[in-house]
Amino acid sequence: MIKTLYEEIQARKKEPKEGSYTNYxxxxxxxxxLKKVGEETTEVIIAAKNNQEELITETSDLIYHMLVLLAEKDVSLEAIKNELQKREGKLSKTKERKQIDEL
Known part of the structure; x- marks a missing residue:
């Protein structure tokens, strides 16, 4: 599903369609x-404190806008997949991470 949506976004970039929000x-x-990605990220955070339905809706919006960003910057889903595969199975040591109040 995400791959199909990304391909549709890429297609709109190559062949704009009048009235398309993606082309806008x-x-x-x-x-x-970037502004939309930031807005949607904030909305996901707020939705996570509210209810599951709202969280699903806002997460879907964020994923869409992230895919538009990836297409804009010519980052392939394959590149993201490869990066995630490099991380697979690696343990993250919490003691090496800054505490949330230190960020």
């Missing part, structure tokens, strides 16, 4: 796309 984002440029 591409036309507005990177700053607009």
């Amino acid at each position: 984002l591409f036309d507005q440029g990177l700053d607009k796309i």
